[in-house]
């Protein structure tokens with residue numbers, strides 16, 4: 001213990017030193033007087049880098065060193081949350097990062113396969129003090145004993161699993177299990193699906209995998225960022241702190257509803273409406289709806305355009321031909337539009353030229369090419385012509401198009417159109433007044449953006465003009481720099497001089513590029529603002545919940561198909577969700593994806609899992625639950641009581657340390673308002689929270705009260721019943737009945753389960 005304490009103290013001293021250095025470097029950078037734009041940008045980048053490394057060092061402070069491996073060849077490594085080098089000339093490693101290859105035996109070695117280890121040691125600390133050691137002998141022939149040999153190999157793991165919940169997920173670096181380690185370190189290429197029942201560590205594994213990949217592929221991933229998709233904002237808040245504690249910042253956490261920059265989905269759809277919006281055939285439906293916006297006049301009712309030189313007629317033939325040519329390009333709507341516009345203007349010009357320049361005696365047209373070009377310019381500049389063209393083939397934004405479509409949904413059976421129809425009060429051009437976008441609208445907006453394409457030619461032209469202006473400016477600067485060479489300089493250094501001046505090494509164009517304000521946002525920040533960003537890796541948690549349309553959106557963000565998808569089809573709650581990985585993935589990767597399974601439940605005690613499985617088998621007789629790693633001796637209980645009394649029950653059941661959740665169908669929440677949560681965003685750090693089964697997805701609490709299970713679908717109930725780490729109570733609404741059965745720790749008498 002003394003030796004390990006010395007080591008841990010040394011590691012912390014070195015961490016403090018590194019922190020002080022990073023702080024000093026940051027202050028120094030901030031203090032730089034930076035006048036030029038370039039210098040300011042460099043300063044900002046420097047500050048961002050130093051603060052990221054400072055954040056990583058700060059996050060590693062708690063539980064800095066948690067393990068040690070002694071190899072048979074006499075080499076010893078200490079394993080920690082981050083890698084630390086000594087302050088010597090060779091910068092020898094002091095603490096090995098848990099993700100480094102050298103740390104791997106700490107997670108994988110067993111008595112059967114010791115991987116060159118003699119001993120594995122878990123070091124438990126509180127602050128900077130070593131409080132316990134647990135040793136495992138790997139080499140059974142080794143007779144050396146330390147006195148800290150663990151009798152129960154899982155002692156450290158069980159202590160971690162039994163600890164009170166805080167409302168925030170913690171990292172598991174000190175107790176990653178071998179089956180989890182193999183998934184965390186699997187190669188980055190391709191699609192890896194991780195399937196497992198509730199509490200098998202899917203979320204934990206997914207987050208540690210993200211941290212591992214950023215460590216192992218820092219070069220590529222730091223530039224492209226990793227996207228982690230979760231089911232709802234409360235869940236993202238719950239897992240949000242795990243990654244900083246793993247020292248990672250190049251990560252964007254988002255729900256699918258947050259993946260269309262500029263749109264915040266605050267509305268809600270009925271489950272049936274979301275299911276329609278999420279269906280794969282919505283892609284074809286929207287494509288048809290876009291074609292509907294490419295119109296032609298009625299055959300016998302051409303559009304009449306007033307023009308200085310007389311009326312012009314935009315008729316059916318002309319529009320059909322122009323539309324055909326524009327569609328033939330295969331370009332999205334807005335990008336094909338210039339082809340349509342060009343064709344119509346050309347035809348109208350011919351129409352006008354034929355009329356003006358016609359020879360009454362049947363000879364050739366009087367007008368020469370220059371005259372005709374002049375006429376064309378006049379037509380192209382006519383507001384009336386443009387209005388007529390726009391009425392046939394309007395430029396469309398995804399928001400404007402989808403808003404219009406949802407007001408009058410076409411290409412769907414009437415009852416489905418009715419489900420998703422929106423009766424908005426007004427569309428202002430950028431937002432709805434009245435009805436908000438929903439999470440299920442976001443994949444449709446993304447689809448619309450693809451179908452419409454962005455006509456950015458105006459923006460590109462503006463960017464080019466700006467670039468030209470900067471080149472001209474830079475040229476001026478270089479000329480001044482050349483002209484102001486001192487004679488002394490010229491005397492001493494002829495043309496072969498090795499001393500370089502600005503004008504020698506940089507031309508105007510390059511200098512202009514440097515003048516441009518460099519984008520010094522992190523990759524994750526830039527990715528969040530860019531709909532077309534291609535992420536280096538995408539992790540999807542609760543992947544079974546995503547609709548087919550959401551998958552289309554995600555696949556666009558991952559052209560390399562480097563993805564980790566974790567989920568459990570048995571927990572699918574969303575009607576739009578898929579229940580077969582093959583079905584989800586086949587359109588994108590065929591059968592080129594890997595499946596890994598996790599089979600041990602680290603969260604739910606055996607007693608609760610047994611109860612949940614029994615309920616589950618009512619609808620799914622062949623159901624096989626994951627194996628619980630621990631049991632608490634406390635069986636779940638059922639009670640019938642008026643809803644108004646649930647708040648009192650919750651107060652009595654709330655553990656002194658830790659959290660309790662009341663999970664009830666949404667429609668009962670008003671009656672359960674006594675739980676005092678208010679209307680604000682869900683705050684999981686409160687000792688008691690009231691949530692519905694969908695919100696409960698992915699979360700866990702020490703104690704859970706499930707209210708009115710009869711109203712929940714089989715999958716929702718299964719999710720609700722598997723959220724507790726210690727105790728589970730099930731409340732049926734009713735007048736209450738005399739209780740009979742086992743006695744609880746709170747003294748309440750609880751009826752035992754039918755069939756128990």
Ligand SMILES: Nc1ncnc2c1ncn2[C@@H]1O[C@H](COP(=O)(O)OP(=O)(O)OP(=O)(O)O)[C@@H](O)[C@H]1O
Pocket residue numbers: 157160161170171172175176177180196197198199200201202203204205568571602603697698699700722
């Ligand atoms: N190796 C481990 N060491 C310590 N704790 C672990 C380990 N693996 C998982 N856990 C813990 O088990 C609990 C369940 O893990 P997690 O939430 O990742 O499971 P899940 O499979 O995503 O569950 P669900 O499908 O129900 O959302 C968490 O508290 C997690 O920290």
